[in-house]
Amino acid sequence: GENVEQHPSTLSVQEGDSAVIKCTYSDSASNYFPWYKQELGKRPQLIIDIRSNVGEKKDQRIAVTLNKTAKHFSLHITETQPEDSAVYFCAASREDTGRRALTFGSGTRLQVQP
Amino acid sequence: NAGVTQTPKFRVLKTGQSMTLLCAQDMNHEYMYWYRQDPGMGLRLIHYSVGEGTTAKGEVPDGYNVSRLKKQNFLLGLESAAPSQTSVYFCASRFATSQYFGPGTRLLVL
Numbered sequence: 394g395e396n397v398e399q400h401p402s403t404l405s406v407q408e409g410d411s412a413v414i415k416c417t418y419s420d421s422a423s424n425y426f427p428w429y430k431q432e433l434g435k436r437p438q439l440i441i442d443i444r445s446n447v448g449e450k451k452d453q454r455i456a457v458t459l460n461k462t463a464k465h466f467s468l469h470i471t472e473t474q475p476e477d478s479a480v481y482f483c484a485a486s487r488e489d490t491g492r493r494a495l496t497f498g499s500g501t502r503l504q505v506q507p
Numbered sequence: 508n509a510g511v512t513q514t515p516k517f518r519v520l521k522t523g524q525s526m527t528l529l530c531a532q533d534m535n536h537e538y539m540y541w542y543r544q545d546p547g548m549g550l551r552l553i554h555y556s557v558g559e560g561t562t563a564k565g566e567v568p569d570g571y572n573v574s575r576l577k578k579q580n581f582l583l584g585l586e587s588a589a590p591s592q593t594s595v596y597f598c599a600s601r602f603a604t605s606q607y608f609g610p611g612t613r614l615l616v617l
Contacts, residue, residue: 497549
């Protein structure tokens with residue numbers, strides 16, 4: 394089955410700096426890659442996603458890049474703010490199968506220092 | 508439109524006890540999932556359902572059973588709880604590619 398590895402496990406940045414979180418996946422057939430943000434005690438919330446036919450996607454201060462050849466994808470947050478502090482999870486799935494379930498990375502705890 | 512709801516929010520069980528977690532969605536979604544989340548780990552898929560009356564095993568199904576008798580409800584059962592099942596359980600439903608998570612159930616097994 395799919396295996397998703399995520400790095401780093403913790404990341405501390407100064408407010409205004411950029412943050413980058415990286416994930417690798419094992420199943421070359423995976424074709425959908427979402428990122429979730431989870432605040433303490435809350436449910437995971439989808440913040441951005443990318444499909445395998447796209448190399449990059451942006452939404453205001455966040456962007457995701459995908460390298461299918463290397464089987465890795467990254468989340469980029471620019472101009473970080475204290476409210477960006479949370480745990481971020483990457484995930485991968487195959488959208489061409491019946492299951493269509495997500496395999497998650499182990500998470501990155503991002504702390505933005507004011 | 509309540510989205511995805513979970514009952515209960517928190518529960519303490521003794522080893523060997525049984526319980527059922529309820530997930531309900533009012534969005535008419537076909538796909539529903541049960542995940543567990545443990546410290547330092549991402550969410551792991553327990554069971555899933557692609558429609559009313561159908562269920563299937565995920566990555567960590569041992570010790571759990573599920574049922575999807577109605578489209579809007581997906582039940583997760585623990586027949587004989589073990590301390591290793593102490594976790595936060597999240598249910599999700601899916602529309603297109605997006606999964607919508609419930610608020611979670613925190614379960615402590617003593």
